[in-house]
Amino acid sequence: MELSALKIENDNNGVLMSWHADNRALRLKFSGDAIKLPAAADAAFTSCLMPAMLLDETLSVDSSFTLSRDLIKNLTKFQQIFSGWFDDLQSVNLDITEQSLHDSLFKPDGNAVFYSGGVDASYSFFELQDDIDYLIFCLGLDIQLHEKERCDKALESARKFAEHYGKRLIVMETNFREAFPELSAQRCQVVLLISYSLALGLRCLFVPASHDVLELEPFITHPMTDPLLTNGVTEVVHHGMVSRVKKTIAIARSEQALAFLRVCNASDQFNCGKCEKCLRTMATLAAIGGSSPALPALTDFKQLREAKIWTPGKYHMWHDIYLCAKQNNALRLAEAVNKLCRRYEWKQLLKLLKVQSLKLLNDMIQR
Ligand SMILES: [Zn+2]
Structure with a gap:
């Protein structure tokens, strides 16, 4: 080039x-x-x-x-x-x-x-x-x-x-x-x-x-x-290598930052309120009792079922929200987020079991 x-x-x-x-x-x-x-x-x-x-x-x-x-x-x-x-x-x-x-x-x-x-x-x-x-x-x-x-x-x-x-x-x-x-x-x-x-x-x-x-x-x-x-x-x-929960807590003190918050580009008007990133930010704000005029409020925790965790990094962020909600006595939210984290943990465990079983099987055949 x-x-x-x-x-x-x-x-x-x-x-x-x-x-x-x-x-x-x-x-x-x-x-x-x-x-x-x-x-x-x-x-x-x-x-x-x-x-x-x-x-x-x-x-x-x-x-x-x-x-x-x-x-x-x-x-x-x-x-x-x-x-x-x-x-x-x-x-x-x-x-x-x-x-x-x-x-x-x-x-x-x-x-x-x-x-x-x-x-x-x-x-x-x-x-x-x-x-x-x-x-x-x-x-x-x-x-x-x-x-x-x-x-x-x-x-x-x-x-x-x-x-x-x-x-x-x-x-x-x-x-x-x-x-x-x-x-x-x-x-x-x-x-x-x-x-x-x-x-x-x-x-x-x-x-x-x-x-x-x-x-x-x-x-x-x-x-x-x-x-x-x-x-x-x-x-x-x-x-700024600190947790996203810590960052959200810090910016929730600023009306300006909350008013102009843009976490996703999925919809015409930004902040679709449905993707994993939007739901993660909405859950964090709910855990600290905050809100943003730029994002829908998380009123129904069933919405979180739509959030899919697919990497260890994302799991880490959701686990932080769980701890934060628990600490702030937002127990229903903590429970909903915990379910999401457990779903990811189970998936990882099943993946590991599958890999190990195949390995074992392979070893047995080769002997
Ligand atoms: Zn979104």
């Missing part, structure tokens, strides 16, 4: 970066006050790493790209870990000549955190509020650019939130999904968000953690790998 024709131009209250990945035309627009992109080439290059790894293609650049020497070293380490964790990702050759490399010399400026309206992002924002200059919001990945109404609604919420707390909002719009229709945007999402943000030349970029420290597993965002997505100028920090 050869990256070429990198251009930066002013575009309607923003700055537009464009480049080609072979014959795919990529565009990334930044909107906000006084946007500068001192590390645009590093951002464009890093954002094409996941596609190259998924498609197993060498990554090279033309003369419009000058890349940070540190970036190439860091991305090599990043690839070693990701290709070891995930079977669908290959470690690919970064074919960069000495003429395309430089030592990053510009002075970094400002600290930013991603803001989506979700529990993780809201928690990180409140924890870091005093150190944060910018909130970064992205359109084109989980919300597609052609979904005009949803884009406007999500953007309006992010603007109001940033304005309320006196922070500057930077909006990124990417056409990644149109350029790479065969790849899953969700599979690449956090890596893309970090990659794009490198363009801004920030001092520090905070990435809200998805898991608490006890749930860590190979995942698209991780404290070992997020910090490697850097050109050596921006420090990338994986932030």
Whole structure:
């Protein structure tokens, strides 16, 4: 995959970066006050790493790209870990000549955190509020650019939130999904968000953690790998490895965070109230006696039967809700959540029994 024709131009209250990945035309627009992109080439290059790894293609650049020497070293380490964790990702050759490399010399400026309206992002924002200059919001990945109404609604919420707390909002719009229709945007999402943000030349970029420290597993965002997505100028920090219950308790103190809470994109108006993620957030709010105008209240605990737990990480989160409900004397809720957890435990036990029985049977036949 050869990256070429990198251009930066002013575009309607923003700055537009464009480049080609072979014959795919990529565009990334930044909107906000006084946007500068001192590390645009590093951002464009890093954002094409996941596609190259998924498609197993060498990554090279033309003369419009000058890349940070540190970036190439860091991305090599990043690839070693990701290709070891995930079977669908290959470690690919970064074919960069000495003429395309430089030592990053510009002075970094400002600290930013991603803001989506979700529990993780809201928690990180409140924890870091005093150190944060910018909130970064992205359109084109989980919300597609052609979904005009949803884009406007999500953007309006992010603007109001940033304005309320006196922070500057930077909006990124990417056409990644149109350029790479065969790849899953969700599979690449956090890596893309970090990659794009490198363009801004920030001092520090905070990435809200998805898991608490006890749930860590190979995942698209991780404290070992997020910090490697850097050109050596921006420090990338994986932030907030605490339980989702603890995060929900913290953000439930803020009317703003509750009003703009966006935990899922499954329905036209966001927050479907039916998926596992919505039910998990609704159950947590019910366990602490809170509520959000953006989410239906959990009035009938039978609704929880619809929630399916399918990973140890999800089990861990639901078990935390069970403990929290029990502690707060929400005993009927605790019982309903416990049933859900027991269902998962039984399934795991049956799986283990099946594997062990087959092993035993195999051993007996071979003897
Ligand atoms: Zn939902």
